Amino acid sequence: MPSDDRAARAEIVSFLRGRVAEKIRQPTEQVLETGHLIRDYGLTSLDAVVLSGELEDRFGLELEPTTLFDLPSIGRVADAIADRVAPDRVAR
Amino acid sequence: MSRFYVGLSVSGHDPAFAVVDDAGRVLFAEATERFLQDKRAWGAAPDHPTHLGDVLATLPLDDATVVVAASWAHAKPSDEEIAGRAANAPDTAAPVESDGFVTAAQLSWLRHLQRQLFAGVGAHLRTIVPDDRLEIRRYDHHLAHAAYAAASSPFDDATCVVIDGEGEVGSTSVFDLRQRRLQRRWRSWGPGSLGAYYSWLTSLCGFDWRAGEEWKVMGLAALGAADPVLVAALVNTLVIDRGRPVLAGPDAFAAARAAAAPFVRRRGAPVEMAAVLAASGQAAYAQLADRVVGAALPDGGGGALVLSGGCALNSAYNGTLRRRFELAAVHVPCAPADDGNAVGAALLAWLDAHPEQGLPRGVASPFLGTRPSTREVAAAARHMGGAGVHAAGDTAAHVARLLADGRIVGVMRGAAEFGPRALGHRSILADPRRPEMKDEINRRVKGREPYRPFAPAVLAESASDWFDDAQPSPYMSFALRWRGGAHDRVPAVVHADGTGRLQTIAADENPWMHDVTTAFARLTGVPIVLNTSFNVMGKPIAHSVGDALAVFGTTGLDALVLDDVVLEKPAAATT
Numbered sequence: 001m002p003s004d005d006r007a008a009r010a011e012i013v014s015f016l017r018g019r020v021a022e023k024i025r026q027p028t029e030q031v032l033e034t035g036h037l038i039r040d041y042g043l044t045s046l047d048a049v050v051l052s053g054e055l056e057d058r059f060g061l062e063l064e065p066t067t068l069f070d071l072p073s074i075g076r077v078a079d080a081i082a083d084r085v086a087p088d089r090v091a092r
Numbered sequence: 093m094s095r096f097y098v099g100l101s102v103s104g105h106d107p108a109f110a111v112v113d114d115a116g117r118v119l120f121a122e123a124t125e126r127f128l129q130d131k132r133a134w135g136a137a138p139d140h141p142t143h144l145g146d147v148l149a150t151l152p153l154d155d156a157t158v159v160v161a162a163s164w165a166h167a168k169p170s171d172e173e174i175a176g177r178a179a180n181a182p183d184t185a186a187p188v189e190s191d192g193f194v195t196a197a198q199l200s201w202l203r204h205l206q207r208q209l210f211a212g213v214g215a216h217l218r219t220i221v222p223d224d225r226l227e228i229r230r231y232d233h234h235l236a237h238a239a240y241a242a243a244s245s246p247f248d249d250a251t252c253v254v255i256d257g258e259g260e261v262g263s264t265s266v267f268d269l270r271q272r273r274l275q276r277r278w279r280s281w282g283p284g285s286l287g288a289y290y291s292w293l294t295s296l297c298g299f300d301w302r303a304g305e306e307w308k309v310m311g312l313a314a315l316g317a318a319d320p321v322l323v324a325a326l327v328n329t330l331v332i333d334r335g336r337p338v339l340a341g342p343d344a345f346a347a348a349r350a351a352a353a354p355f356v357r358r359r360g361a362p363v364e365m366a367a368v369l370a371a372s373g374q375a376a377y378a379q380l381a382d383r384v385v386g387a388a389l390p391d392g393g394g395g396a397l398v399l400s401g402g403c404a405l406n407s408a409y410n411g412t413l414r415r416r417f418e419l420a421a422v423h424v425p426c427a428p429a430d431d432g433n434a435v436g437a438a439l440l441a442w443l444d445a446h447p448e449q450g451l452p453r454g455v456a457s458p459f460l461g462t463r464p465s466t467r468e469v470a471a472a473a474r475h476m477g478g479a480g481v482h483a484a485g486d487t488a489a490h491v492a493r494l495l496a497d498g499r500i501v502g503v504m505r506g507a508a509e510f511g512p513r514a515l516g517h518r519s520i521l522a523d524p525r526r527p528e529m530k531d532e533i534n535r536r537v538k539g540r541e542p543y544r545p546f547a548p549a550v551l552a553e554s555a556s557d558w559f560d561d562a563q564p565s566p567y568m569s570f571a572l573r574w575r576g577g578a579h580d581r582v583p584a585v586v587h588a589d590g591t592g593r594l595q596t597i598a599a600d601e602n603p604w605m606h607d608v609t610t611a612f613a614r615l616t617g618v619p620i621v622l623n624t625s626f627n628v629m630g631k632p633i634a635h636s637v638g639d640a641l642a643v644f645g646t647t648g649l650d651a652l653v654l655d656d657v658v659l660e661k662p663a664a665a666t667t
Contacts, residue, residue, distance in 0.1 A: 045174070050281060
């Protein structure tokens, strides 16, 4: 993975962990990159949809409607979209 | 080798098809409801063999490649897929939930229709065009809305806002148009939807959104006074987060239901009972839409705005936009709802094949549909027993005289309008000066509810004499406030709230209607004619010469224009 993408990936992971932690009212450290968003953290389908919108807004990209259902861990989502992050949305 | 782009609107409602050629010209566009004579044509395929076949037969398809372009990028999930997702979510109770505005069963039905139509894209065309010359493409729903809206606008640069029931992931998208190229800035995700809100409002008012009765709510809104407490409760059903509509949740929804309860009208009860609810619901819609549009516009106002999606049919709201947001201009396409996506998808396929170009120009004309069969027109002129036939010379001047004499005239001339409005090619015209004319048209021809307004068609060059803040409105997209005195001069086209959903007629865009209205002005001093769609209550606009003759023969229409033939009943026959 090119270094730009690695930086983007790290920011996506950090963003998602923060947002999931907020939704489930747990400290960020409790939210792992490898956890299943719905099974492990109890996100509802609606939560996943809202989170998809937040991801788009934050990183200036467009997701498939089912990305967060098809790739249900934070790490796998980040792997899949890191190379599509808009350049101005990541501190480099 | 030539290429054609066939756009298909496959939402499951308002199907339509469009054909764009390799120069980016729209050769044809028409909603399937016209051909089927079934309003909104729920569940019908947009590529009906006869409807599409007649148009394809006029194209040199022998060695052409046909690109089929669908108006959705994805099929909606099935009930089973949704249940599967929910099974992973421990606290999700029902697999298919109501979003508050639309019932679970209705949502399931809507998704089912979309899935069915989406799956069928190209299946019929494969029987006509061999596979090696057929390409199938699928485009984002809101992008298709935006493409048609922006292409039909005169702007190089604008903010383009799409608001409808639901796209792939949500109800609202905002695009930047820069040098005729579109780029999405953001879109909303999830079930917050102004379109769904308006469907719900339509149901509460005792009307049926599946029949497209949102019009009735908009018309009725002028008769009631908005109740501020009710307006606030309705507004609270949605949170507009940086322009993105989000459902406020069950508590806000229950509160809105409770506030609306005293004003709810049962289907079949007198319509006036719902006037306060309609007015309040429309006022709430305006507040919500303002928050969307305000968030989309750079610096909250100014510049040019393109508005599309089904919600862009709200002409009462549209008419307030220019002044409130200090816009240089507003454009709403002639078919902002899902029928228009047939053109939008075809244009997107064209753009993919011409990446060096921006959106094509010259796609602003709404006259894109079927023409009257010349054979049938000639037969009607020959065999219409009992009717006088005027078949020579200047039909426009002749029709203007009929109108000035108080006659009600049906018109079927040239290519049909694309979109819901009759703009002079499939219209019923009448004299707007006569106070009794509205009731006459309803009694003798249309059978519509008496509170619903009829629209004025006004010469573009005279619009500012008659309307405050006059702006181009070639497709009746904007209801504007009449200037003082109009109520005395053209009472049949002034709505209860002092507005008119005007059509501005420019000589180069709509020459025959311009001629009629100019001749009418010469006779009467009024550059305005009443223009309503050529249909009877509950039916789509007349499609074939036979449809037009049926309305002529079974209603009190005084005269019927079929291209350059005018059929007239004896003067005493129609009252």
